[in-house]
Amino acid sequence: MKGCLKTKTITLISTLSSVTISCWLAKKMYKNQQFQGVNSAKMHYHYDISAVHKINLYFERGTGTIEQTAGEQLKIEYYFANAAQENSFVYTENAEFGQLDLQLKRKNPLAPLNFFDGIFVKVGVPAAYKGQINVKTITGSLRAENLSLEKVSLKSATGDIAVHTLQSNQVLIKTTTGAISIDELVNIGHSANSATFISTTGAITLMHNNKLFTKETVKTTTGNVHLGIDQKLSDYLITYEGTRKKDSELVGNPVNKIVVKTMAGNVSRF
Numbered sequence: 001m002k003g004c005l006k007t008k009t010i011t012l013i014s015t016l017s018s019v020t021i022s023c024w025l026a027k028k029m030y031k032n033q034q035f036q037g038v039n040s041a042k043m044h045y046h047y048d049i050s051a052v053h054k055i056n057l058y059f060e061r062g063t064g065t066i067e068q069t070a071g072e073q074l075k076i077e078y079y080f081a082n083a084a085q086e087n088s089f090v091y092t093e094n095a096e097f098g099q100l101d102l103q104l105k106r107k108n109p110l111a112p113l114n115f116f117d118g119i120f121v122k123v124g125v126p127a128a129y130k131g132q133i134n135v136k137t138i139t140g141s142l143r144a145e146n147l148s149l150e151k152v153s154l155k156s157a158t159g160d161i162a163v164h165t166l167q168s169n170q171v172l173i174k175t176t177t178g179a180i181s182i183d184e185l186v187n188i189g190h191s192a193n194s195a196t197f198i199s200t201t202g203a204i205t206l207m208h209n210n211k212l213f214t215k216e217t218v219k220t221t222t223g224n225v226h227l228g229i230d231q232k233l234s235d236y237l238i239t240y241e242g243t244r245k246k247d248s249e250l251v252g253n254p255v256n257k258i259v260v261k262t263m264a265g266n267v268s269r270f
Contacts, residue, residue, distance in 0.1 A: 041086035043078040045093075045102075052100045053131040059104040060138050062119030063159070067145035069124035078104060081118035125149070141178065148188065160202065171195035171213075179203045179223070186210040199223045203265070212236055212256040224265040227258070240267055 049055065050072065057076070069075060080086040088111060094101045104121070119140070125133065125147065132151035135142060141159035144152075148167040160178040167186040170193060179202035186209070187193050194215040197204050204218055207228040212235075218225055229236070237254035240247055242262040249269075260267055 041080040041083045043076075043080075043086070043091065045076040047074040047076070047100065048072070049074045049100060049126070049129055049131075052095070052098055052129075054099040055125075055131070055133045056099065056101045057123065057133070057135045058102070058137070059119075059121050059140070060106055062104075062121050062137065062140045063142075064121035064123065064135065064137060064140060065143045065145065066123040066125060066133070066135055066147065066154075068127050068147055070127065071124075072126050072128060074100075074126065074129070075122075075124035076102065077122040077124075079120040079122070085119070150188075168195075169193045171197075174198040175202060176200045177202060179205075181205045183207050184209050185213075187213045208233060212258075214256055216256070216258040217261070218258065219261045220265045221262070222264045223262070225260055225262055225267045226270065227260065227267070228270045242267070 055074065059078070062078075078091075080089075088107055089104055090107050092103045092105075123135070127148075130148070130150055133149055134153040136153075136155040137159065138157045139159065140156060142154050142156050142161045144154060144163040144166065146165045147163070150168065151170040152166065152168045153172040154161050154163070154174075155172075156175045156178055158177050159175060160181070161173055161175050162181045163173070163183070165184045165186075166182060167188050169188050171185075173180055173182070173196070175198075177200065180197050180199050182197075182205065184207055185195065187195075189211065191214070193213050194217075195213045196217045196219075197206065198219045200221045201223055202220070203224045203226065204220055205226040205228075206218065209230045210233075212229075212233060218227065227238070234252035235254070236251055236256040236258060238249040238258045238260065240249075240260050242260075242265070
C-alpha cells in the first residue's frame with residue numbers, strides 16, 4: 001500500500017497473560033493524502049486490537065464520530081483543513097498491559113484557536129471488540145453510532161454529544177456547555193451496571209427502549225432534562241431533585257433507580 005509505514009511486532013505485558021499486538025505500537029498503517037476535490041489533509045491509522053481491552057482516545061480539538069464497523073481493526077481517521085493545519089499537531093500512541101492510548105495535540109498551545117477550525121475525527125470500532133473505550137475532546141462535538149461495549153466514556157468540554165443506540169454495562173457521558181442526546185439506551189444485562197449523564201448548561205435528552213440500568217444518574221445545573229421510557233418497561237423508581245415539583249415516580253418494583261438532579265433546569269417526561 002503506497003505511503004504505509006513498515007510494521008513490527010511488540011509484546012505487551014498483560015496482568016492475565018503475555019499478549020502480542022502487531023504494529024508500530026499496534027498494527028498500523030499510516031496514510032497522508034488529499035481528499036478528492038477538497039483541499040484537505042488526512043491521517044489514517046489501523047490497529048489490531050485483538051489483545052486490547054481498553055482504548056483511550058484524546059484529541060484536543062475537532063468534531064468526532066465513533067461508530068461500529070465491519071472488520072477486525074480499529075480505524076482512526078483525522079481530517080484537516082490543509083497541510084499547515086495538519087503539521088501543527090503531534091500524534092502520540094502507546095500500547096501496554098492491554099491498553100491502547102492515542103492522542104492528537106497541538107504542537108503550540110498558544111496558536112490562535114481559529115486556526116484549528118475544520119478538524120474532523122472518525123473512529124471505527126470493530127463489532128467484535130467488546131471492551132472499554134474512552135473518548136475525550138476539549139473543543140468539539142461527539143457523535144456515536146450503534147455501539148455495544150462493556151464500558152463507554154464520552155467527554156467534551158464545550159461540544160454536544162449525541163448517541164444513536166448505545167448498549168453497555170457502564171456509561172459515562174459528560175459535557176460542560178454542550179447538550180447530550182441519547183435516542184436509545186440499553187443495559188446489556190450484567191448485574192452491576194450504571195449510567196451517568198452530566199451537562200452543566202446544556203439539555204439532556206434520554207430515551208429508554210429496552211432493558212433499564214440498575215443505577216442511572218442524570219445531572220444538570222441550568223440545562224433542561226427530557227426523559228423518555230418506553231411504556232412496556234417497568235420496575236423502576238425515578239427520583240427528582242431540583243426544580244420539578246413531583247419528587248418521585250414509581251412503576252412496579254424499584255429494581256432500577258434513576259436519579260434526576262437539576263438546580264435551575266426543567267424536567268419533562270415522555
